[in-house]
Each structure stands twice: as C-alpha cells, then as structure tokens.
Amino acid sequence: MNRSEFRFFERLRVRWAEIDAQKIVFNAHYLMYLDTAxxxxxxxxxxxxxxxxxxxGGDLYVRKATLEYHGSARYDDQIDVGLRCERIGNSSILFRGGVFRADEALVGGELVYVFADPATQTAxxxxxxxxEVLNGFEAGRPMVDVRVGDxxxxxxxxxxxxxxxxxxxQKIPAELEWDVADAGAVHAVAYNRIGHAVGTGRLLSHVPGVAKIGRMAVSQAVRGSGVGRAVLEALMAQARARGEREVLLHAQASAASFYTRAGFSPxxxxxxxxxxxxxxxxxSL
Known part of the structure; x- marks a missing residue:
C-alpha cells in the first residue's frame, strides 16, 4: 500500500483522547479516521x-469493515487518510482506505457498504x-458544472x-438579501453530477472597466470542495469576456483567505x- 494508490486524502491530527496506555492511537480509532474521511x-x-x-431513494449501510495494522500513529501526528472507490457491485460499494504518516503506511482498511431501502434495510x-459520480471522481472528472445565465x-x-x-x-434579514440588481446581473450556479444546485454568485457592472462579484454562497455540506472556486472562476471569465480590467468584491472577513488564494488583494x-x-x-484581469 502506498500513497500513489489514492487521489483523495483527508488530513487529520491525532488528539490526546485517541491514544492509549501504550502511547499510540488505540486500534479502534482508525475506523473513526476512515469514517471521518x-x-x-x-x-x-x-x-x-x-x-x-x-x-x-436509498441509503448506505456498512456490511463489513476490516483493518490491517502496519505501524502506529502517536499523539500530535499529522496523518493523511486516503480513500478510493475500488469496486461497485450490484448493490455493494467497496472503499479501500489507507492511513499514512508522510509516506509511511500505518493502517490499511476496507469498507463495504450496501445500498438499501431505508424502510426495510433490504439491498x-x-x-x-x-x-457515474463515483467512477467519474476516481477518473479525475469535474464534480460540478457551472452554468451562467440571467x-x-x-x-x-x-x-x-x-x-x-x-x-x-447567517440570519441576514431577507429584505437586505434581495434587491433589484438581481434582474440585471449575470448569475452563476454550480450543479453537482446528480443535478442539485450547490453554489452560486453574481456579477454586476461597477464602474467602466470594473466588475463587481457578489452574493457568493455555497451549500454548507460541500464547502471546501472547490465549488466556490468554480463559481468564482466562471464569473471572472464572464468579466474578462466583457472586457473588464478589474474585478472587486466585498468579502466577509471569515472568507478573506479564500479570495486571497484566488488572487485577490485587500x-x-x-x-x-x-x-x-x-x-x-x-x-486585475
């Protein structure tokens, strides 16, 4: 087992509560690490x-969970939990997992889920x-499609x-959220691969040569997955196509680092x- 087998990783840090009397991570916590990933x-x-x-119209239920131990993580270690969808059967899905400290493989795992009717729990x-989503992700395909329109x-x-x-x-009063600018703005909406909208933003003209991006929002459950960046890039592409030389936005302080990573300056x-x-x-564009 090595890191190159996985294209997805979740980074975790070992907490004090997760180590045992041997001063290593208690064996059962590795299942929690895989579940978190x-x-x-x-x-x-x-x-x-x-x-x-x-x-x-269904849900996933764990059928089998196995672990194989090669090494031990210790308090305050940074570990990377790799996952891949290895096989999809008729009603089952097999995920292969690996816990790494840098390039050192510590624990390998296998999780078998069964897709079932929640009412009867029958497969x-x-x-x-x-x-298609699982196979597409493992093949490196984009997980969202950003549509631009009015x-x-x-x-x-x-x-x-x-x-x-x-x-x-965020408890913003509804009367402050909705304004007449929506009617004339360019809007972008990101849809996941089963057609659900998960992110949005809009583009307005500010002054000649300058566009303004606003109302950037991403569904809470998928934040940190690149949805916001995809919406932002789509809106900036629209601004470039219109010949704008600069784009500005009013960033919530908590989101300023997101925009900094996208090339914006305060x-x-x-x-x-x-x-x-x-x-x-x-x-600048």
Whole structure:
C-alpha cells in the first residue's frame, strides 16, 4: 500500500483522547479516521449526503469493515487518510482506505457498504447516477458544472442557496438579501453530477472597466470542495469576456483567505455590511 494508490486524502491530527496506555492511537480509532474521511469524500464529490440519499431513494449501510495494522500513529501526528472507490457491485460499494504518516503506511482498511431501502434495510441496486459520480471522481472528472445565465434561467436555484446560507444560516434579514440588481446581473450556479444546485454568485457592472462579484454562497455540506472556486472562476471569465480590467468584491472577513488564494488583494479598512465584518478585495484581469 502506498500513497500513489489514492487521489483523495483527508488530513487529520491525532488528539490526546485517541491514544492509549501504550502511547499510540488505540486500534479502534482508525475506523473513526476512515469514517471521518468518508464524510470528506462525499464533500469532494459535491454531494450533500442526506439530500443525495433522499433523492436516490436509498441509503448506505456498512456490511463489513476490516483493518490491517502496519505501524502506529502517536499523539500530535499529522496523518493523511486516503480513500478510493475500488469496486461497485450490484448493490455493494467497496472503499479501500489507507492511513499514512508522510509516506509511511500505518493502517490499511476496507469498507463495504450496501445500498438499501431505508424502510426495510433490504439491498437494492446501486443507482446509475451514483455509479457515474463515483467512477467519474476516481477518473479525475469535474464534480460540478457551472452554468451562467440571467435571473430568469437560474434565479430559482440561486435563490434557494442564498436563502439557506444568508437568511437561514447567517440570519441576514431577507429584505437586505434581495434587491433589484438581481434582474440585471449575470448569475452563476454550480450543479453537482446528480443535478442539485450547490453554489452560486453574481456579477454586476461597477464602474467602466470594473466588475463587481457578489452574493457568493455555497451549500454548507460541500464547502471546501472547490465549488466556490468554480463559481468564482466562471464569473471572472464572464468579466474578462466583457472586457473588464478589474474585478472587486466585498468579502466577509471569515472568507478573506479564500479570495486571497484566488488572487485577490485587500483594499481599504474593514467595514460592516448587514452586521457582518467585510473587506473590499480586488484582482486585475
């Protein structure tokens, strides 16, 4: 087992509560590490787990979990948990896992899930859309498709995401979220590979030569999986196509590092919008 067998990794750090009297990670915790990585794997697929299973009419149940120990992790080690979907049967899915400290393989694992009817917990065939997502991810295909259009085309899906993120989660008053600018803006919505909207943003004209990106929102369950970056890149591509020389945005302070990684620079002091600290950030195109 080596790292090159996996294209997906979740980085974890060993906590004090996870070591035993031998001062190494207690053996059962490696199953928890694999399970934590499985949750991150679903994020990488841009599939909110509960919503996805409901749409597919089933759920996944563990049939078998095995571990093989080669070495031991210790307190405060950084470990990388690799996962890959190795085989999809009629109703079963086999995931192969590996726990690594740098390049050292510590533990190998195998998780077998069965797709089943939640009401009866009887096995049913793995739905074709789920097969395609899993195989597509392992083949390195994009997990989201970003569509660009106007409010008439994309408003329904954009509104649902923005309501969930800004109104429900961040408690921004609805009357501050909705404005007349939506009607004339260019909107981008990211859809996962089973057709669910998971991210959105909009592009406005600011002053000649400068565009403004705003209302960037990603469904909570898939944050950190590249959805926001895909939406941002789509909006910047639209700005370039219009001949804009610069794009600006008002970033929530908590998201400033995300925009910094995308090439934006802060400009001016911090300020408040809708009771949330923001900073203006700009990028040349």
């Amino acid at each position: 499985i949750a991150a794997y679903w994020r990488a697929l841009a599939l909110p787990y509960e919503q996805t299973m409901h749409a597919l 049913v065939p793995v739905p074709q859309p789920l097969r 409010w008439r085309e994309l408003g329904r899906d954009a509104q649902a995401i923005r309501t969930a993120v800004f109104v429900d989660e 400009r001016g002091p911090m300020f408040e919008e809708a009771g949330i600290p923001h900073i203006e950030m700009v990028r």
